[in-house]
Amino acid sequence: MNFRDEELLISVVADLIGDVRHVAVGNASPIPAAAALLARARGNGRPYVSLLGSARHTFWTDGGRELFDCAGQGRIDVFFLSGGEIDGEGNINLVSVGDYDKPAARFPGSFGSSYLYFVVPKVILFRTEHSKRTLVPKVSFISAPGASEPNVERTGGPIALITNRCLFRFDAERRRFVLQSVHPGHTLAEVIVNTGFEFDRPPDVPETPAPSADMLRLLRQAVAPELAEVYPQFAAKVFGLGKSA
């Protein structure tokens, strides 16, 4: 069965989510949102899915703080973060490049990352642009650190980094990424050339498995219409849905 690049990423992320109670997805994240909805469709209603910015797909009634209060209590199992820069120790930078007081480039800001990275057990890093500009040896500014000192209370952190080229697992003990698989149509050499940090890899790096026919059916038939309510442009582009005015 043919599939689009986005469908591959959605299926990989859905597998990373696994069997959990509650997945929350930040704004402007159509692929993680689709993956969370796919995980729920596969799990017959489990997990709860909270899509920030969508009144329909959030149950919160206590304002913006409820997300963070939920997370602080361990009531959010999976969250997604990205970074203008991500380095090999899993540090992410959402603030600026260069000297903080005289930056060469400025990003929007850290949002909730400086907290959520610590308290959500499975944080999936998602950055489609896989280049030496985004995956750097060392971030200019740590919005959220990949790991912490042993006396710092921490129940969460990164488990994986997914890009348009490959999937890395994060080894929390060693504070390093391990290349897990390279997506179809991409090569190990290309991953090495375009990654600014060092990472570990097995002698033979497998290809990222293609989504199964069952998964694609579920995605296209059950998940796509739900997604179109929140991300109409994405659903139109990827699934040809919701184009009507």
Place this chain on the structure above:
Amino acid sequence: MPSIARNLEEALAPITDGCLLAIPRESTGAAMAATRALIRRGVRRLSVVVLPTSSLQADLLIGAGCVEALETSAVSLGEFGPAPRFTAAILGGTIGMKDASCPALHAAFQAAEKGVPFMPLRGLIGTDVLKHRPDWKLADNPFGDNDPIVLLPAIKPDVALFHAPMADRNGNVWIGRQRELVTMAHASAKTVVTVEKIVDEDLLADRTLAAGTLPGFYVETVAVAERGAWPLPLPEHYAWDAEHLKEYATLAATEDGFKKYLDQYVYERRAA
């Protein structure tokens, strides 16, 4: 007793030059008509604190030269791209910036509403956000053993400003599910609200509405501003004006373009 102002300009009187102004995130109800009125009035040296992130509202105020200092965890136009005037101001060093974290802002406003000096929060340790916040303190949990935790000072704004669907004649304001607006009002010395409409019935007398109502007790002034969040959304009332935001993103990319935007949509009072 809150005053129901005769017009927007009168309602905005509590927002004076140099005050600490609290504004909410765009998805809860940003008072955009009021923001344009403040720019027309030429308000200056505002310290703006956002609960917790902003988009067009902060970008407009910064671009128009109204802002001296900003505390927020992000300014972005979301799917319409980076916030151009915010970005230019940071790169040019023309505003003071306190980078924060969303839950830190929520917690610091909660400290103010409780009347306590600070609130502890997990996370933050080892971040450069904390490193650049000398006003945030690292303490040892007095109930724990070798358990460092960050303490955030209460944020006590002079004025909170937001837009809501309706108010009654007593200045009670219906905010529905947007509970952080209540926190913002509790934390602030004064609260200024614009609304789509004023209704005759007492919002606190209706049990269904009362739970989603900010009592007039906390409200200084209310003014009607129909479509007062435009071009940003008002939850369950209207959505973004995507075409307008695209136009803004294009124009505001340059200083000249931004001036054109102000001339066309702010000073000319063409706005809906």
